[in-house]
Amino acid sequence: xxxxxxxxxxxxxxxxxxxxxxxxxxxxxxxxxxxxxxxxxxxxxxxxxxxxxxxxxxxxxxxxxxxxxxxxxxxxxxxxxxxxxxxxxxxxxxxxxxxxxxxxxxxxxxxxxxxxxxxxxxxxxxxxxxxxxxxxxxxxxxxxxxxxxxxxxxxxxxxxxxxxxxxxxxxxxxxxxxxxxxxxxxxxxxxxxxxxxxxxxxxxxxxxxxxxxxxxxxxxxxxxxxxxxxxxxxxxxxxxxxxxxxxxxxxxxxxxxxxxxxxxxxxxxxxxxxxxxxxxxxxxxxxxxxxxxxxxxxxxxxxxxxxxxxxxxxxxxxxxxxxxxxxxxxxxxxxxxxxxxxxxxxxxxxxxxxxxxxx
Amino acid sequence: xxxxxxxxxxxxxxxxxxxxxxxxxxxxxxxxxxxxxxxxxxxxxxxxxxxxxxxxxxxxxxxxxxxxxxxxxxxxxxxxxxxxxxxxxxxxxxxxxxxxxxxxxxxxxxxxxxxxxxxxxxxxxxxxxxxxxxxxxxxxxxxxxxxxxxxxxxxxxxxxxxxxxxxxxxxxxxxxxxxxxxxxxxxxxxxxxxxxxxxxxxxxxxxxxxxxxxxxxxxxxxxxxxxxxxxxxxxxxxxxxxxxxxxxxxxxxxxxxxxxxxxxxxxxxxxxxxxxxxxxxxxxxxxxxxxxxxxxxxxxxxxxxxxxxxxxxxxxxxxxxxxxxxxxxxxxxxxxxxxxxxxxxxxxxxxxxxxxxxx
Numbered sequence: 001x002x003x004x005x006x007x008x009x010x011x012x013x014x015x016x017x018x019x020x021x022x023x024x025x026x027x028x029x030x031x032x033x034x035x036x037x038x039x040x041x042x043x044x045x046x047x048x049x050x051x052x053x054x055x056x057x058x059x060x061x062x063x064x065x066x067x068x069x070x071x072x073x074x075x076x077x078x079x080x081x082x083x084x085x086x087x088x089x090x091x092x093x094x095x096x097x098x099x100x101x102x103x104x105x106x107x108x109x110x111x112x113x114x115x116x117x118x119x120x121x122x123x124x125x126x127x128x129x130x131x132x133x134x135x136x137x138x139x140x141x142x143x144x145x146x147x148x149x150x151x152x153x154x155x156x157x158x159x160x161x162x163x164x165x166x167x168x169x170x171x172x173x174x175x176x177x178x179x180x181x182x183x184x185x186x187x188x189x190x191x192x193x194x195x196x197x198x199x200x201x202x203x204x205x206x207x208x209x210x211x212x213x214x215x216x217x218x219x220x221x222x223x224x225x226x227x228x229x230x231x232x233x234x235x236x237x238x239x240x241x242x243x244x245x246x247x248x249x250x251x252x253x254x255x256x257x258x259x260x261x262x263x264x265x266x267x268x269x270x271x272x273x274x275x276x277x278x279x280x281x282x283x284x285x286x287x288x289x290x291x292x293x294x295x296x297x298x299x300x301x302x303x304x305x306x307x308x309x310x311x312x313x314x315x316x317x318x319x320x321x322x323x324x325x326x327x328x329x330x331x332x333x334x335x336x337x338x339x340x341x342x343x344x345x346x347x348x349x350x351x352x353x354x355x356x357x358x359x
Numbered sequence: 360x361x362x363x364x365x366x367x368x369x370x371x372x373x374x375x376x377x378x379x380x381x382x383x384x385x386x387x388x389x390x391x392x393x394x395x396x397x398x399x400x401x402x403x404x405x406x407x408x409x410x411x412x413x414x415x416x417x418x419x420x421x422x423x424x425x426x427x428x429x430x431x432x433x434x435x436x437x438x439x440x441x442x443x444x445x446x447x448x449x450x451x452x453x454x455x456x457x458x459x460x461x462x463x464x465x466x467x468x469x470x471x472x473x474x475x476x477x478x479x480x481x482x483x484x485x486x487x488x489x490x491x492x493x494x495x496x497x498x499x500x501x502x503x504x505x506x507x508x509x510x511x512x513x514x515x516x517x518x519x520x521x522x523x524x525x526x527x528x529x530x531x532x533x534x535x536x537x538x539x540x541x542x543x544x545x546x547x548x549x550x551x552x553x554x555x556x557x558x559x560x561x562x563x564x565x566x567x568x569x570x571x572x573x574x575x576x577x578x579x580x581x582x583x584x585x586x587x588x589x590x591x592x593x594x595x596x597x598x599x600x601x602x603x604x605x606x607x608x609x610x611x612x613x614x615x616x617x618x619x620x621x622x623x624x625x626x627x628x629x630x631x632x633x634x635x636x637x638x639x640x641x642x643x644x645x646x647x648x649x650x651x652x653x654x655x656x657x658x659x660x661x662x663x664x665x666x667x668x669x670x671x672x673x674x675x676x677x678x679x680x681x682x683x684x685x686x687x688x689x690x691x692x693x694x695x696x697x698x699x700x701x702x703x704x705x706x707x708x709x710x711x712x713x714x715x716x717x718x
Contacts, residue, residue, distance in 0.1 A: 282489045289703065301707075308718050345640070351716075357705065
């Protein structure tokens with residue numbers, strides 16, 4: 001600022017000058033204080049970090065007048081208590097993934113991961129610009145919750161196995177840590193889908209309590225050391241081709257916010273949704289490279305006929321879900337309608353792009 | 360709010376109550392006023408709308424204390440004058456695409472579109488989390504500019520042609536509207552890359568002034584009516600597989616912002632970057648469907664050997680760019696390093712995902 005301009009501004013009074021620069025008078029500073037509970041361990045790489053980053057953006061944009069304290073799973077509320085805690089208004093906001101709440105809202109699963117469903121780009125497009133969000137809001141409204149896309153893992157890996165999967169028969173009796181709809185698909189193939197918390201996967205796999213496990217992707221799998229207790233790293237992650245994370249906000253708490261703070265919250269979440277996928281894509285590259293070159297992990301692709309059979313089971317699982325729950329049917333119809341179009345679009349764009357690396 | 364709570368808050372003084380809800384006292388409201396110039400026609404679908412949306416978010420988040428007036432190309436500054444206007448501080452912010460400024464900063468082209476380069480997901484990951492942004496900032500700093508990712512078109516189409524492209528020989532002498540590095544690649548194949556403004560493409564193609572054109576994608580191409588004056592719609596858009604748009608901010612103007620307004624600007628742009636790709640993906644689907652089913656447009660894929668030859672020319676163009684300009688070499692090295700890793704990662708994720716539609 002030039003000196004003359006400064007004097008002019010100063011002449012209008014210190015308060016006005018300060019306001020013109022966007023600063024907020026200290027006397028007005030009684031902050032809105034929110035608590036965020038998450039399904040992740042505290043500051044969990046990328047996922048918990050995304051929650052931390054969102055809170056930091058809200059703090060910065062509001063000049064410290066809107067503060068969100070982030071709690072890891074179990075610090076304030078057990079990981080699987082997040083939905084109820086936000087729904088009941090015990091806390092104002094949560095970060096997790098919608099498939100954790102299938103017992104309360106089966107249709108919510110479409111907004112996390114669908115076996116043979118969307119990748120990150122299509123998932124974001126369907127929810128943001130293809131009608132998905134309105135349906136998700138409809139599902140969560142009876143619980144007094146407002147949902148938001150809160151990050152995406154990208155296409156996941158298929159998991160860690162100690163024996164080769166050469167046919168669907170090799171899945172029979174397999175004890176695999178795999179949650180949600182993917183687990184139901186495995187069950188149709190005769191496998192046993194077992195729920196194991198992240199912290200216990202390594203030991204369970206080492207001791208043979210489970211035969212196989214999926215986790216997140218190379219970056220997280222490397223950190224957990226899964227390459228030390230499993231022989232083969234299978235792809236693709238048919239069960240989670242583009243898992244969305246979610247922020248959920250208590251509607252009563254949201255409605256009490258000023259229009260400015262509503263916009264600040266919405267926008268911070270929007271930025272973090274894109275940021276997290278960038279982090280996953282960049283860090284998974286490096287980790288995959290390290291797993292293969294340094295730790296000599298053997299990558300294996302599920303045979304085509306195994307994928308084909310799993311896909312048919314996935315269709316059955318989704319049809320059964322839609323038959324049992326009218327809201328799931330409504331969401332599945334929207335999902336299928338968007339998929340039929342985006343598949344045609346991808347045929348002339350993303351699919352051909354993926355061939356560039358071989359030219 | 361319950362009555363008792365209201366009285367309690369009111370007792371603490373109207374100012375504090377208002378501040379607690381995030382409202383800003385009216386007396387402090389002397390807004391920061393910025394002007395944004397863009398390379399697009401006013402409110403141009405998706406691209407200009409993205410600029411409008413960004414300004415709206417800033418306005419909402421700041422409670423009207425930070426206002427950005429958006430001007431279409433030519434309203435205040437000619438479209439190709441955006442870079443200079445923001446660089447010189449005539450206006451504070453611009454929205455465009457970095458390849459428009461190849462004459463001033465050749466290396467900037469990597470941050471818009473590279474023939475056979477990245478798709479949207481990889482481009483976002485490289486720039487946001489793979490070291491790209493620091494290089495882009497290094498390129499723009501001498502111009503007093505701070506760059507941001509400002510949307511992405513997704514994989515584009517290859518363009519509209521009135522004759523079939525069965526071999527590279529069919530590109531010889533072809534007069535095609537195609538800008539930037541893609542145009543240089545076409546020139547190596549013996550074609551004539553011609554610059555035609557958006558508003559003149561239709562007439563030029565109709566009158567045979569040009570033989571072929573690329574534009575943006577199905578949604579924009581349909582609006583322009585290109586299916587009425589061209590016979591074949593080719594894919595893929597090898598020349599622009601994931602074009603990034605950009606916001607550029609005058610560094611001096613940015614430094615004068617309060618920390619809150621800096622964060623508000625950064626975050627609004629971050630949200631719009633992801634939003635625009637969702638819009639492109641959702642609307643291009645519908646438009647492609649309409650072009651094919653209603654207007655009977657014939658989709659054609661460039662033959663593999665044509666793509667192979669164009670790819671070799673693209674490598675030459677990029678090598679020449681790197682040889683002529685040290686900054687371009689530095690950026691190209693980073694680009695190639697990231698590409699080598701993301702290609703391996705995509706082989707086990709996105710590439711296999713694209714096959715799901717055939718299972």
